[in-house]
Amino acid sequence: xxxxxxxRLLLWITALGMLILxxxxxxxxxxxxxxxxxxxxxxxxxxxxxGSMPDGPLPDSFVxxxxxxxxxxxxxxxxxxxxxxxxxxxxxxxxxxxxxMSMAAVQELRGGLAAVREAGKxxxxxxxVYDNKAWYLASACDQIMMHPQGVPMVIGLSMTTEHYAxxxxxxxxxxxxxxxxxxxxxxxxxxxxxxxxPSKEMYGAMLDSVFDTFITxxxxxxxxxxxxxxxxxxxxxxxxxxxxxxxMVDRLAYxxxxxxxxxxxxxxxxxxxxxxxxxxxxxxxxxxxxxxxKVVAVVHLQGAIVDGKSTGGGFGGSAVVGDRSVVPMLExxxxxxxxxxxxxxxxxxxxxxLASDVIWRAVDKLNEEKPVVVSMGGAAASGGYYxxxxxxxxxxxxxxxxxxxxxxxxxxxxxxxLEKVGITTWTTQRGDLAGLLSSPAxxxxxxxxxxxxxxxxxxxxxxxxxxxxxGMTVEEVDAVxxxxxxxxxxxxxxxxxxELGGLELAVQRAVELAELDEDVEVGRRMxxxxxxxxxxxxxxLNQQTAAPIKEALSAQLLPAPTLPAAVTERLDGAALLQRVxxxxxxxxFEPVRISVH
Numbered sequence: 090x091x092x093x094x095x096x097r098l099l100l101w102i103t104a105l106g107m108l109i110l111x112x113x114x115x116x117x118x119x120x121x122x123x124x125x126x127x128x129x130x131x132x133x134x135x136x137x138x139x140g141s142m143p144d145g146p147l148p149d150s151f152v153x154x155x156x157x158x159x160x161x162x163x164x165x166x167x168x169x170x171x172x173x174x175x176x177x178x179x180x181x182x183x184x185x186x187x188x189x190m191s192m193a194a195v196q197e198l199r200g201g202l203a204a205v206r207e208a209g210k211x212x213x214x215x216x217x218v219y220d221n222k223a224w225y226l227a228s229a230c231d232q233i234m235m236h237p238q239g240v241p242m243v244i245g246l247s248m249t250t251e252h253y254a255x256x257x258x259x260x261x262x263x264x265x266x267x268x269x270x271x272x273x274x275x276x277x278x279x280x281x282x283x284x285x286x287p288s289k290e291m292y293g294a295m296l297d298s299v300f301d302t303f304i305t306x307x308x309x310x311x312x313x314x315x316x317x318x319x320x321x322x323x324x325x326x327x328x329x330x331x332x333x334x335x336x337m338v339d340r341l342a343y344x345x346x347x348x349x350x351x352x353x354x355x356x357x358x359x360x361x362x363x364x365x366x367x368x369x370x371x372x373x374x375x376x377x378x379x380x381x382x383k384v385v386a387v388v389h390l391q392g393a394i395v396d397g398k399s400t401g402g403g404f405g406g407s408a409v410v411g412d413r414s415v416v417p418m419l420e421x422x423x424x425x426x427x428x429x430x431x432x433x434x435x436x437x438x439x440x441x442x443l444a445s446d447v448i449w450r451a452v453d454k455l456n457e458e459k460p461v462v463v464s465m466g467g468a469a470a471s472g473g474y475y476x477x478x479x480x481x482x483x484x485x486x487x488x489x490x491x492x493x494x495x496x497x498x499x500x501x502x503x504x505x506x507l508e509k510v511g512i513t514t515w516t517t518q519r520g521d522l523a524g525l526l527s528s529p530a531x532x533x534x535x536x537x538x539x540x541x542x543x544x545x546x547x548x549x550x551x552x553x554x555x556x557x558x559x560g561m562t563v564e565e566v567d568a569v570x571x572x573x574x575x576x577x578x579x580x581x582x583x584x585x586x587x588e589l590g591g592l593e594l595a596v597q598r599a600v601e602l603a604e605l606d607e608d609v610e611v612g613r614r615m616x617x618x619x620x621x622x623x624x625x626x627x628x629x630l631n632q633q634t635a636a637p638i639k640e641a642l643s644a645q646l647l648p649a650p651t652l653p654a655a656v657t658e659r660l661d662g663a664a665l666l667q668r669v670x671x672x673x674x675x676x677x678f679e680p681v682r683i684s685v686h
Contacts (some may be wrong), residue, residue, distance in 0.1 A: 090348035099171065115290060131179035132363040134172045136165070139186035144194070144436045144466050145389030147401025147408055150616040160371055162194055162466075163434065163592055163615065167368060168215040169201025172592050173208040179362055181205045183230060184344075185216035188513070192299055193577070194490035195222050195626060197591045199306070202229035207383075215344060221246060224337070227304055229311035232379030237341040241332040245322050246303065248296045254282050259670055261505025264610050265531045266538050270495030273572025275471070277522040279501075281355040291573055295490075298576040299627045302487040380614025383429045383600050386422050387592070390415065390433060394440030394448070394472045399617065410437055412444040418616060419451040421456045429611070430460045430599035432593055433480060439471030440549055441677035442496050449554065459603035464595035465489040465586070470574055471496075474585070475551060478558035481602060483586040484595040486575030492585055495572025496547045498540055498675045547675055559584055643674055 104448070145163045159170075172178045181202065188195060205212050212230035219235060220242045227233045235241070244441040257264060257279060264279035272290040284292065308318045313336070326332040329341055333629055347354060353361040378384075388601055392408030399414035422428050432451065439445065454460055456479060463469070463480035485491055507514065507529060518524055525536050555566045561584060569575070569583040580586045580660065588594065600611055 109318055116567060120624050126329060128175070128177040128365055128370070129363045130177050132177065132365045133180040133182050134168070134178050134367060135182050135184065135354075135364040136169070136367050137184045137186070138165075138188060138198075140238075141189040142194075145387070145393055146615050146617060147389075147391065147432055148399040153308070160368065161615075162190070162197055163293060164371060164374065165367075166197045166591055168371060169198065170204050172370075173201070173204040174211065178365070179229075180211040180213070180256055180271070182347075182364065183212065183214035185219075185223050185226065187218070187229065188220070188226060190222070192225075193223065193465075193486035193490075195226050195465040196302075196486040196488055197329050197460070197466075199226050199229045200417040200591045203310075204224070206231060215342070219243060219332075219338070221303075224463060226522075227309055228307040228616060230310070232340065233338045233340045234340045234342050234347070235329055235332065237329055237333075237343065239329045239341070241326050241329065241337055241339060243322060246296060246300050248292055250278065251290070252278050252282050252680055257670060261503070261504065261507075261509045263502040263531055264499070265502045265546055265652050266497050266499030267532075268495065268497035268572065269539060269544050269568065272493035272573025272574070273493070273497055275493075275572075276497055294579070295574065296579050297577050299488050302576075302578055304682055307474075344545070378615075381610045383603075383605065383609055384427055384612045384614045385430045385432060385596055386425075386428045386436055386614045386616055387414075387432045387596065388418065389435045389436070390448075390473075390476070391466075394437055394476075395445050396441050396444045396447075408528065410440070410444075410448075412447040414617070415448050416451040419448075419455045422433075423455045428459065428602040428614070429605060431455060431460050432461065432464055432592070432599050433477070433596075434464045435469040435473050435477055437467030437473035437476075438468050438490075439473050439475070439493065439681075442472060442475075445472035445475040446550075447652075448476050449479050454556040456481060460599055462595045462599040462602065464592045465491055465577065475554070478555050482588070482595075482598050484588045484590050484592075484598065485580060485586040486591060487576060487578040487589055489577035489580075491577060491580050492569070494551055494566065494570035494571055496551065496675050498544050499532075500526050502529060502531040504531075515595045541657075544675060 094170065142165065143159070143161050145161045147437065149685055150269045164682075172181055177275055193672060202212055202472055206229060209230070213232045213234065214227040215234040215236075216227070216234040216239065218240045219233075221226065221244070224233075224243045254264070264276055266276040266280065268276065269585065271287050272291050273329070274284060274291070277288060278285055304315050304318055304322075306312075308315045311318070313321075321335060321337065326335045326337055329338075333341055350363065351361075356363055357363055390410045391685045392399075392410050394411045395411050397409075397411045397413055399409060399411040401408045419431075422431055435578075452461055461480045463477040464484045465483065465485040466478065466489065468490040469477050469485070470490050474491050474494060477491075483548065513531060516524065516528070522536055522539055525532075525539065552563050552566050552570060555561070555570070556563045565584070569585065575585060577582065581589055588598070596613065603611075
């Protein structure tokens, strides 16, 4: 059997060979790369959406072919706005397979489609299945088409939270946490079998907010009254024929019926249009972004906030935002004379309170040098909001989850589990509180009081900095804090954000705040930059802590040889929470796992 050393050497040799082949291909690709693809006058832009897409570039992502860089949500939305203004583009054809993204991400795309329609250009969409999100997206278009045996499932929105206290009780584990904020429900998923009454109130208000936006936007798009649309959703069509009859879709057609033999879009019996591939069209956009005299840097912060380096999950695992990666990036932007403004695109549920404060400081210092505008994605809550409040202007989508100004700390007390499986422990310590977080037993009264002192101090800091950033009093912030999560629409009403819209609006506001001369052309730089193949491979080979956390926790909770994938997936949140608490002691996360369908 080969040793670990020889196996590692063989892997490196293989990787080097692959790198040489890749570099050769990329070099040839660059030689023939054309930044300015031609578009036939009147051609329609074809936009295909299948599943989900990254919000922006991830820190450990890499590309083999410069012409096939995967498009991000950021670019999808920007391309739709570009098509609205492009005189050569005659319309947009949206081909949906499934829409597996947050409601805020759907709103980002929908804003681009609305811009196309406002420009007086036709927008068509086709799909086999229209669920809530797909139909909401499609409702921005003037014609919705569906497969003749397609499935309409526009049945209203629901919100689900998951709770594991019953499981923990069975195996002898106790979630022992202290928190500040009436609504700070992040650990209820482990402590209780259902949400608390304040949490139920909060979730109900959030769902009302998202549903109201859904109804308002879709009613305008479909030319219906809001009452008529609510009635339609309460008695929804469940077959393709009834969806057509009730006006939920405009036409039933097989996908191939929409194209002729020349692969053109059939507009009518005597009119066709060429189709422009979105990936090809993106080359022109990227060329424009590279060609500015000055640039707006768009920094994507995606994932939970941790002490350490950022990762994008390119070789497995979850994307995280690490202070050791983000701070140097922001410091370089402060010194870069070509960068006139910065947009922070935050898509994070929060995480380490300490790491959030470290990044907040870097944003605050950067903002002294040049304007920083925040664009919120699906979530910018708790630690994510902590970072955002250092910006000069905050833009959120109506369905963004934000706020959650609060903090908690604690541990999983596993003494009951150890007893069940016959494990005993012995500890000796010096100092009355030496076992504060390491003991398998619940907190003592003295330990709990000390922990409480720490989280209350950080909460006071959170309130003070939020008040300074938002131009409010501490009392005004506290009234809308208490760990409460708000939708973007609600956050606008209570003063936690400045404006509703997407990333394109945030970039526009950043340019305005930079106060440039009119003749200055402004490009765009997307960060973090994509790694080379060798860099990504090196990071993967040197990473020693990817899977053990989850595996260890799985064994700790349910001591068995293997666990079903569905169970281990549910442990991801607990594993990440433990990592945050182990590193910084305090966590600033949004509430329990929330899914809106």
